[in-house]
Each structure stands twice: as structure tokens, then as C-alpha cells.
Amino acid sequence: MNEHELNDELILLQNTIKDITNKFIKPRASEIDEEEEYPEDIFQVLKEHDLLGLFIEEKYEGTNLGILGTCVAIEEIAKHCSNSPLFLSIPLLASRPIAVAGSEEQKKHFLTSTAKGTIKCSLSMTEPHAGTDVANIKTRAVKDGDSWVINGQKTYCTGSSEADYIILGAKSDPGAGYEGLVFLIVPTNSEGFQVGRHERKMGMRGIPTCELVFENCRVPIENQIGEERTGFKTAMLGFNQARPAIGARGVGLAQGCLDYAIEYAKEREAFSRPIAKFQGIQLMIAEMFINIEAARLLVHKAARLIDNGNFGKEYAHHFSAAKSFSSDVAMKTSVDSIQILGGAGYMKDHPLERFMRDAKQLQIIEGTTQIQQILIAKNLLGY
Numbered sequence: 001m002n003e004h005e006l007n008d009e010l011i012l013l014q015n016t017i018k019d020i021t022n023k024f025i026k027p028r029a030s031e032i033d034e035e036e037e038y039p040e041d042i043f044q045v046l047k048e049h050d051l052l053g054l055f056i057e058e059k060y061e062g063t064n065l066g067i068l069g070t071c072v073a074i075e076e077i078a079k080h081c082s083n084s085p086l087f088l089s090i091p092l093l094a095s096r097p098i099a100v101a102g103s104e105e106q107k108k109h110f111l112t113s114t115a116k117g118t119i120k121c122s123l124s125m126t127e128p129h130a131g132t133d134v135a136n137i138k139t140r141a142v143k144d145g146d147s148w149v150i151n152g153q154k155t156y157c158t159g160s161s162e163a164d165y166i167i168l169g170a171k172s173d174p175g176a177g178y179e180g181l182v183f184l185i186v187p188t189n190s191e192g193f194q195v196g197r198h199e200r201k202m203g204m205r206g207i208p209t210c211e212l213v214f215e216n217c218r219v220p221i222e223n224q225i226g227e228e229r230t231g232f233k234t235a236m237l238g239f240n241q242a243r244p245a246i247g248a249r250g251v252g253l254a255q256g257c258l259d260y261a262i263e264y265a266k267e268r269e270a271f272s273r274p275i276a277k278f279q280g281i282q283l284m285i286a287e288m289f290i291n292i293e294a295a296r297l298l299v300h301k302a303a304r305l306i307d308n309g310n311f312g313k314e315y316a317h318h319f320s321a322a323k324s325f326s327s328d329v330a331m332k333t334s335v336d337s338i339q340i341l342g343g344a345g346y347m348k349d350h351p352l353e354r355f356m357r358d359a360k361q362l363q364i365i366e367g368t369t370q371i372q373q374i375l376i377a378k379n380l381l382g383y
């Protein structure tokens with residue numbers, strides 16, 4: 001086996017996910033988008049098949065298939081549905097601060113419950129005035145006796161209206177810049193916490209993205225993750241580990257578009273022959289394939305680095321490359337696959353317009369493409 005091949009365990013996982021996706025997810029994908037319906041049934045299917053703890057160690061009752069296993073699973077699901085992979089990628093992101101910096105007690109409770117599917121968590125960092133500029137968030141956490149008291153407003157928190165806990169980035173010391181950040185675990189039944197507006201989105205319409213409001217919301221001091229003043233570092237180490245999963249969503253989405261376009265091009269005739277016989281179409285298909293293969297290799301390389309314990313700042317350019325390239329490939333492939341279908345591609349009778357709307361999000365979330373490129377350049381230049 002060379003480093004680009006999957007071992008038997010991961011091939012088995014891939015086949016299992018393929019079957020589950022064909023049986024339960026593919027038939028629901030269009031409806032979830034159309035109806036903006038939270039697909040709790042899909043969450044339950046993944047839970048019943050013990051697939052929610054792929055990235056969680058066995059000692060916390062996960063299946064310990066790592067970030068690579070998680071990416072393999074996400075790619076298979078994303079070939080047909082962009083919403084359902086979020087049942088793996090949101091918990092991966094939300095669990096990272098605890099996995100990186102949490103106490104043993106926090107790990108035991110949150111990682112185990114995430115693996116079993118008995119809780120749902122979302123991660124909230126973004127605020128109306130600060131997304132990329134993480135250090136400039138203003139939601140304030142103030143220590144008061146044995147509690148933290150939180151005040152502020154968050155935006156674009158995905159899955160939050162269904163979550164039991166918010167893993168919250170807040171400012172504990174507004175004068176301390178990057179060092180003034182703390183991560184807190186906020187139960188969503190806390191007094192002073194409210195889910196606000198549900199955003200009306202272009203794509204990814206099955207999983208709600210919401211505003212959060214904190215008004216004198218009090219959580220016990222034990223809900224702090226790691227040391228005070230280390231929140232920014234924890235956030236970056238967490239994002240590093242989560243980025244390949246966004247890449248895998250892009251690879252899956254792009255592969256889904258290519259598979260669909262190939263089938264169509266072989267069937268559709270113009271000038272008395274299948275359009276697949278035209279060189280112009282063939283060149284587009286070849287380019288899609290090259291890009292998808294390259295994106296998948298970047299994602300798998302990044303995932304393997306993390307699974308080998310290499311997810312520090314010095315490796316960040318690999319995670320950013322995997323995330324940004326795969327997101328761009330997803331966007332371009334979705335647009336080009338519509339072109340191959342001609343007018344039909346623009347219509348809702350086919351899944352490609354849905355894929356195109358879903359793909360755009362990948363270039364924005366968890367660090368925009370521009371920010372990933374800046375991170376890559378900074379690492380290469382040694383800044």
C-alpha cells in the first residue's frame with residue numbers, strides 16, 4: 001500500500017457509506033434543499049450505523065478512523081448531498097477545542113456523547129462585525145465568582161438551533177488582542193441564551209445557520225476550555241484539523257457533478273451524435289477529473305498529517321491548500337457541469353444547480369480562500 005491508497009478498513013468504510021448514501025441520503029437530497037428541512041432522519045441513520053464517532057478515539061467510544069476516515073466518509077456522502085456531511089463536519093469542528101485543550105472530564109463527556117450521537121454541538125466564533133478578523137470579536141466573557149457571564153451577539157452559527165451546546169469563542173480581555181480569547185461551553189438551555197434569526201441562505205439550506213444572543217448568560221467556570229488567553233491558539237489548532245473535512249466536502253461535491261455530467265453527455269445527442277463525442281465536452285471532462293484527483297490527494301495528505309499528530313502551525317499550509325483548492329475545484333466543477341447539460345443544467349430537474357449553490361459556501365466558511373492563500377504564503381515565507 002502506498003501513502004495514497006486506502007487500507008482495507010477505510011475501503012470497507014467507503015463501501016458502507018456508499019450503500020447508506022444510496023439508500024437513505026441520495027433520495028432525500030433534493031427535498032432537504034427544496035423544503036429547507038433539517039434532516040434529523042439522516043442524523044439518526046448515521047447514529048444507528050455508529051458513524052458519528054469516526055474522528056473520536058476508542059477510549060471515548062469513537063471508531064478511531066481519524067481525519068482520513070472522516071474525509072473518506074464525507075466525500076462519499078457529499079457526492080449526492082451537501083447538507084448531510086455536516087453531521088460529521090460540524091461535530092468535528094466543534095469538538096476540536098475540547099480535543100486540543102479540554103480537561104479529561106470534558107473529553108470524557110463531550111467526545112463520548114458526540115460519538116454516541118446523544119448530544120449535538122456547534123462552534124460559534126463569527127460576529128456581525130468580525131469573521132476573518134477573529135481577534136476583533138467583541139462578545140464579552142467576564143468572571144464573576146465561580147461563573148463566566150457572557151454578553152454579546154454572534155452570527156452565522158451553523159446547526160445552532162438544533163444544538164445542545166455552543167462551543168463559544170469570547171473575549172475575556174478586550175485589551176489583549178489575540179491573547180484575549182477564551183473558549184466556553186454554553187448549554188443552549190442556559191438562561192440568557194437565545195437563538196436569533198435563521199439566515200435565508202443561497203445553498204446548504206437543510207442545516208440552519210443562525211444568530212445567537214447572549215444577555216448576562218452565566219456558565220460555570222468548569223465550562224472553560226483550556227487556559228484563559230489561549231483561545232486563539234486553540235481555535236487555530238482546531239481549524240487546522242477541521243480544514244481537510246471541508247476539502248472532502250468539495251471533492252465529493254465535484255465528483256458528484258462530474259459523474260452526473262458524464263452520464264448526461266453520453267445520453268444527450270446533438271448533430272446526430274452524443275455530445276460526449278465532441279472534443280469540447282471531452283476537454284471539460286478531462287479537466288474536471290484532473291482537478292478532482294489533485295484535490296483528493298491534497299485532502300488525504302492533509303488528513304494523514306493530522307492523523308500522525310502533525311497539526312501545528314508549521315503544517316498549516318497543507319490544511320489551507322487542501323481546503324482552498326478543493327473548494328475552488330467544487331465551485332468550478334459545479335459551474336462547468338451545468339455547462340455540459342446546457343439548458344437542462346440550469347433547471348431544478350437536475351441536481352447541478354443545487355450543487356452550484358452549495359459549493360459557493362465552501363470558499364467562505366472556516367477561512368475564505370483568500371485567507372487560506374495568505375496563510376500558505378506566510379508559512380512558506382516564514383513570517
Ligand SMILES: Cc1cc2nc3c(=O)[nH]c(=O)nc-3n(C[C@H](O)[C@H](O)[C@H](O)COP(=O)(O)OP(=O)(O)OC[C@H]3O[C@@H](n4cnc5c(N)ncnc54)[C@H](O)[C@@H]3O)c2cc1C
Pocket residue numbers: 122123124125126129130131132133155156157158159201204209361364365366367368369370371374
Ligand atoms: C453558510 C455559512 C455558515 C457558517 N457557519 C459558521 C459557524 O458555524 N460558525 C462560525 O463561527 N462561523 C460560521 N460562518 C462564518 C464564516 O466563517 C465567515 O463568514 C468567514 O470566516 C468570513 O468572515 P466574514 O463573513 O466576516 O467576511 P469578512 O471577514 O468581512 O471578509 C470579507 C472579504 O474580505 C476578505 N478579507 C478579509 N480579510 C482579508 C485579508 N487580511 N486579506 C485579504 N482579504 C481579506 C475575505 O477573504 C472576504 O473576501 C459561516 C458562514 C457561512 C456563509
